Amino acid sequence: xxxxxxxxxxxxxxxxxxxxxxxxxxxxxxxxxxxxxxxxxxxxxxxxxxxxxxxxxxxxxxxxxxxxxxxxxxxxxxxxxxxxxxxxxxxxxxxxxxxxxxxxxxxxxxxxxxxxxxxxxxxxxxxxxxxxxxxxxxxxxxxxxxxxxxxxxxxxxxxxxxxxxxxxxxxxxxxxxxxxxxxxxxxxxxxxxxxxxxxxxxxxxxxxxxxxxxxxxxxxxxxxxxxxxxxxxxxxxxxxxxxxxxxxxxxxxxxxxxxxxxxxxxxxxxxxxxxxxxxxxxxxxxxxxxxxxxxxxxxxxxxxxx
Amino acid sequence: xxxxxxxxxxxxxxxxxxxxxxxxxxxxxxxxxxxxxxxxxxxxxxxxxxxxxxxxxxxxxxxxxxxxxxxxxxxxxxxxxxxxxxxxxxxxxxxxxxxxxxxxxxxxxxxxxxxxxxxxxxxxxxxxxxxxxxxxxxxxxxxxxxxxxxxxxxxxxxxxxxxxxxxxxxxxxxxxxxxxxxxxxxxxxxxxxxxxxxxxxxxxxxxxxxxxxxxxxxxxxxxxxxxxxxxxxxxxxxxxxxxxxxxxxxxxxxxxxxxxxxxxxxxxxxxxxxxxxxxxxxxxxxxxxxxxxxxxxxxxxxxxxx
Numbered sequence: 001x002x003x004x005x006x007x008x009x010x011x012x013x014x015x016x017x018x019x020x021x022x023x024x025x026x027x028x029x030x031x032x033x034x035x036x037x038x039x040x041x042x043x044x045x046x047x048x049x050x051x052x053x054x055x056x057x058x059x060x061x062x063x064x065x066x067x068x069x070x071x072x073x074x075x076x077x078x079x080x081x082x083x084x085x086x087x088x089x090x091x092x093x094x095x096x097x098x099x100x101x102x103x104x105x106x107x108x109x110x111x112x113x114x115x116x117x118x119x120x121x122x123x124x125x126x127x128x129x130x131x132x133x134x135x136x137x138x139x140x141x142x143x144x145x146x147x148x149x150x151x152x153x154x155x156x157x158x159x160x161x162x163x164x165x166x167x168x169x170x171x172x173x174x175x176x177x178x179x180x181x182x183x184x185x186x187x188x189x190x191x192x193x194x195x196x197x198x199x200x201x202x203x204x205x206x207x208x209x210x211x212x213x214x215x216x217x218x219x220x221x222x223x224x225x226x227x228x229x230x231x232x233x234x235x236x237x238x239x240x241x242x243x244x245x246x247x248x249x250x251x252x253x254x255x256x257x258x259x260x261x262x263x264x265x266x267x268x269x270x271x272x273x274x275x276x277x278x279x280x281x282x283x284x285x286x287x288x289x290x291x292x293x294x295x296x297x298x299x300x301x302x303x304x305x306x
Numbered sequence: 307x308x309x310x311x312x313x314x315x316x317x318x319x320x321x322x323x324x325x326x327x328x329x330x331x332x333x334x335x336x337x338x339x340x341x342x343x344x345x346x347x348x349x350x351x352x353x354x355x356x357x358x359x360x361x362x363x364x365x366x367x368x369x370x371x372x373x374x375x376x377x378x379x380x381x382x383x384x385x386x387x388x389x390x391x392x393x394x395x396x397x398x399x400x401x402x403x404x405x406x407x408x409x410x411x412x413x414x415x416x417x418x419x420x421x422x423x424x425x426x427x428x429x430x431x432x433x434x435x436x437x438x439x440x441x442x443x444x445x446x447x448x449x450x451x452x453x454x455x456x457x458x459x460x461x462x463x464x465x466x467x468x469x470x471x472x473x474x475x476x477x478x479x480x481x482x483x484x485x486x487x488x489x490x491x492x493x494x495x496x497x498x499x500x501x502x503x504x505x506x507x508x509x510x511x512x513x514x515x516x517x518x519x520x521x522x523x524x525x526x527x528x529x530x531x532x533x534x535x536x537x538x539x540x541x542x543x544x545x546x547x548x549x550x551x552x553x554x555x556x557x558x559x560x561x562x563x564x565x566x567x568x569x570x571x572x573x574x575x576x577x578x579x580x581x582x583x584x585x586x587x588x589x590x591x592x593x594x595x596x597x598x599x600x601x602x603x604x605x606x607x608x609x610x611x612x
Binding site: 152 | 492516517557560567597598607
């Protein structure tokens with residue numbers, strides 16, 4: 001058994017929010033169950049945002065309630081504010097993920113708030129969560145940490161400033177998100193080092209997009225910097241409604257293939273994971289599906305060398 | 307200006323040999339000229355193999371003669387044997403690239419020879435080349451250096467053995483090829499280190515495929531190991547007729563985007579390179595074109611940070 005790497009599937013949230021049609025609730029739950037059965041340890045199953053803003057997320061309450069019944073699965077919900085966190089908690093979510101844009105342009109268009117105001121919102125969520133009888137983890141994700149399609153270059157010191165603010169606000173975990181997929185590997189290394197110097201092990205995960213084709217190269221750079229938590233979406237579904245040009249997340253199957261090939265242990269059965277693409281396709285037949293592992297099939301050498 | 311990295315475009319050879327239709331000779335030459343005008347320093351323009359085996363390469367003699375007239379371009383031709391090298395030399399090629407499979411299964415099916423016999427052929431080519439009035443570089447490429455679709459796992463010691471044999475035979479440069487695209491980044495690091503320990507700076511380049519989606523992650527691993535020469539093909543065209551399951555080379559545009567973003571200097575104008583896709587499409591309208599950079603467009607942040 002190699003060193004463990006945690007893959008968090010975000011397709012049901014980040015993938016579906018861009019889909020042109022809605023995936024029926026029962027198909028969504030079967031899809032989530034299939035990925036959990038393949039060994040995916042964490043799934044971001046939806047977001048608590050107004051249904052008029054993202055109609056695909058209208059059933060998140062039901063989805064969370066269904067997903068928490070799956071044994072062993074960590075159920076994550078994206079929440080933009082305290083009200084969303086309260087709804088996620090009521091539905092039984094194990095963790096809430098709060099997006100905090102580093103760039104002002106993205107912050108305004110995505111959250112209608114300035115970054116500092118959203119850091120304050122995270123503090124309110126943390127304080128509220130600490131007063132509840134059941135533990136719920138609060139993760140804060142620094143969106144546009146590697147560039148912004150609205151503001152362009154995002155200075156590293158701003159990322160460090162927001163990340164430090166989030167750690168100080170009491171977030172259990174801080175993640176860095178390449179929301180629009182502009183990052184390159186040297187930048188990943190540099191920003192991860194700078195943020196870790198400021199907040200240490202509070203920095204846990206990377207959320208990467210494959211906009212420019214560098215997704216897995218960026219994941220490798222993060223991995224070699226010691227990151228052990230990665231978001232990804234099955235078949236590379238995804239995007240960001242407020243970031244024009246952003247394409248899907250890194251492909252879960254290809255990421256798992258890379259990690260397992262390199263000797264890391266994800267706990268995921270790749271054949272079963274690939275089979276879960278069928279449920280995704282059944283629920284969203286018009287959506288394109290990406291991923292080279294699915295196309296090429298697992299090579300003869302996979303695990304043969306182990 | 308950052309440190310220099312040489313990108314060798316192999317689309318006209320490795321890309322076209324798998325195409326279902328033939329690209330007309332004059333379109334091929336215009337496509338090659340457009341890539342050279344974009345600043346691509348080296349292009350593998352074709353292979354000297356029997357036309358009955360790879361009909362797309364039947365015009366390689368004309369293509370080499372046309373390409374050597376392009377100022378500043380290094381023209382490379384693949385040659386399987388001495389006869390091919392003599393034809394390439396007669397046409398004016400600046401470099402010949404000789405494939406030498408490390409795995410016996412691929413060697414037999416691709417060259418109808420055992421690896422040691424092909425190393426001996428490289429020695430004959432080197433000796434013949436040294437006797438000619440004009441200098442022609444002899445590069446030997448270790449095919450299936452990271453795995454084989456026929457034989458499966460390829461032991462590292464066999465790669466080192468073949469590479470050492472090629473250096474000893476007098477090859478000017480030795481490259482490592484992930485012919486079927488099975489490599490993973492840790493393996494790239496390990497094999498590059500082992501081969502360099504054996505033959506030093508005679509190891510120059512990496513030839514990578516994106517079969518499993520790890521192409522650019524593998525390029526990054528090689529780059530960080532000090533490799534400064536990479537093969538790639540525009541729009542990710544390519545494959546290997548003797549290696550079932552192998553898909554295209556790494557995408558030139560995406561590789562250049564990664565390298566330039568990281569501060570390396572390729573000498574390539576990415577906008578002009580992207581425009582050259584139109585000529586490729588005109589010459590092979592039915593062929594699928596890959597690449598995220600072309601799909602997403604260059605981000606606001608590209609070169610803004612420099």
